Amino acid sequence: MGHRGGGLRRFLAGQILGSLFQLVGVSLAHYPGGLSALANAGSPPWWANVLGLLGLWTGFAGAIYYAYAYGNLRSLPHQWQVRPSDLIYMAVGVACQFIVDAAYIPFHVHHLNRPVNHLFGSVVGASFVLLIIMTTFLAPIMEEWLFRGVLFRALSEGGRRGGSRASVVLGVVLSAVLFALAHGEPLQFAACSSWVSCWRRSCGERGVWCRAS
Numbered sequence: 001m002g003h004r005g006g007g008l009r010r011f012l013a014g015q016i017l018g019s020l021f022q023l024v025g026v027s028l029a030h031y032p033g034g035l036s037a038l039a040n041a042g043s044p045p046w047w048a049n050v051l052g053l054l055g056l057w058t059g060f061a062g063a064i065y066y067a068y069a070y071g072n073l074r075s076l077p078h079q080w081q082v083r084p085s086d087l088i089y090m091a092v093g094v095a096c097q098f099i100v101d102a103a104y105i106p107f108h109v110h111h112l113n114r115p116v117n118h119l120f121g122s123v124v125g126a127s128f129v130l131l132i133i134m135t136t137f138l139a140p141i142m143e144e145w146l147f148r149g150v151l152f153r154a155l156s157e158g159g160r161r162g163g164s165r166a167s168v169v170l171g172v173v174l175s176a177v178l179f180a181l182a183h184g185e186p187l188q189f190a191a192c193s194s195w196v197s198c199w200r201r202s203c204g205e206r207g208v209w210c211r212a213s
Contacts, residue, residue, distance in 0.1 A: 014059010043121025
């Protein structure tokens with residue numbers, strides 16, 4: 001429990017560090033209204049999103065390192081190996097995004113694009129390219145490395161019944177729910193958690209590239 005608590009503390013530290021990075025950015029940029037105005041902004045400046053992501057990923061990296069260094073979590077063989085069939089999973093992943101969007105149409109749910117507008121609403125030029133790289137390439141890798149590579153495995157492999165079918169199912173569901181909660185979007189919670197559960201189960205023991213798609 002101590003090892004898991006250490007990883008959780010580092011994850012939460014990333015959340016705090018992201019806010020501290022943004023506080024420094026607010027001070028340097030003399031942002032009107034300060035940090036409270038930035039937190040309520042519908043389309044914050046690009047540097048706020050970049051600093052927030054960097055702080056968050058620092059916490060992710062700390063939790064991942066702690067799990068491997070002190071939590072006795074073994075590295076999976078070939079977890080970084082790129083396979084030609086991963087392209088199929090990437091294509092299916094993109095298609096699933098459209099399916100999820102279509103599933104919400106009958107419910108007339110609004111503001112589903114709020115996370116996109118929050119990231120890119122006021123971004124142009126080089127800063128737009130930077131955020132595209134961070135959110136479409138780096139973010140999936142960091143998220144899957146933590147939620148699938150660490151949390152899922154800790155839940156499914158740990159405990160007295162580690163490795164059993166029930167433990168694997170529990171790990172898939174709980175890690176997906178935590179993944180959805182971490183994104184802080186209530187409207188997308190059901191689709192995000194259920195889709196991630198199915199996707200992680202279908203990817204099985206495949207590498208990071210498949211799961212990050």
